[in-house]
Amino acid sequence: MTGHRTRVVITGASGQLGQTLLQVLPTEQYELIALTRAELDISDESVLRARLSEMRPQAIVNAAAYTSVDAAETDDLAARAANATGPKNLARWVAENDAWLLHVSTDFVFSGRNWRPYTPDDQTDPLSIYGRTKLEGELHVRYLAPQHSLVLRTSWVYSEFGKNFVRTMLKLMIEKDGLTVVADQLGAPSSTHGLARCIGAALEKRPLGIMHWQDSGVASWYDFAMAIQDEALAVGLLDKAIPIVPIPTSGYPTPAKRPPYSVMDTTDTVKTLNVQPAYWRHELREVINRLAAVSR
Template structure:
């Protein structure tokens, strides 16, 4: 099976590439390989790679910058998605599209269901929500939408790597404790996307690692495990702060836990793991990577 991944440098695209097998070929394409604003360019890329399914791991994810860079956010998160959907629909090719918890406003206090009314609170969420709508309107019979949250990986910029850097440099940190969600290791998210493509899963689904945390909880766990594994030399004070004390250009959902009920049936072949266990696994892999680099010196 040939799966074309839209995205080349992002953390999810990188994790997807690592999971290529003799049975599942993964081709990652970037802006130099495909023009997402030209349906002919998209069609040529699909034909050139004899594509059976597409995984769209490309998105405008700069949440704060999107508040002023509105046009570009909607171009990449909505217009480009519609173009992909058109080509996939015309060629009967399955498309798996990765979306976000930011399509919800965060005002619930119970996990968001896949069919809950969307109500994004910022440009990033609005653009991703519109991308979902355009995809379903254009290629509902061939599409699978996977919403996720708080994604991190060995590759790229993310909360875990940022925390490790700051914890090694700063005497103390203040981390937001009143935003609640679920961390997600991109490796398992990649497995889920591939499973959806291979098994022709349709509809909207939610995927995160199991469990719930605040950003403060997440940061505390990162430090505890990193010190235990020797990635950090010492622990520093981590203080809980409120969102109102750390204002950003874009508003974030205060509660964005996603209900994952559909996984029991539609994704029965993918293992769900608690976020802390996944974090430990990622830090082990990071440690091994660092040791490998040292051995080559």
């Protein structure tokens, strides 16, 4: 369709996924409207309706979320507003206005007791308030907009932007003489760049239901930390290696419980969207290279 661009609202546009989408999605194909939380609080339904009715997007990518997993244990009202009420408001609007919603969700909707990759229709059983509020958001979206929405679950998200495991580890590796990192939780690190490519493919095809996306391979947080150090040393982001010691989850108590195993099956996503996840170490290398380029 020459000359016609799809109007897409990106909520949570100042977060790491929002910033990556704005870099990756082709502007000749999409008219991107980036809204930060300050510009649109998705939990405020009357404001949301007024803004969206003014903009008339054909698609919405909901990258807005409350993601402080441990803080959510004592801040459940704020977590629920962002993770459950917000998606409910968006779902209601897209269903009434014949638009399409891609809602980003999380591996934390699972208990992690499966010990085989989770499929989209596997039983959910969140262990934390963060996981529970994200599941509530999914259920609202599925119930209110079944013909107008895709729930896309992902895991261990990181990028060169914002606050995430990679940037935290790099900071600690500069400041500390040694680190201990949990080695008995397994999942797949997911770069926002791979996730953004998946979202780009989904925007073209607008599938419905639930899909999973993560970079390929499996890692523990310890494996992830070791890889971060190796890649950062290779490009001069770090001057020296420090000892990193693997510990069990019991050695690092946190307010929120995490799933011990949250590898997800991406078979359906790959087949439907014709998009292939890259190996997680390769995606990590790209992000480390971007961080190194900025620091030069």
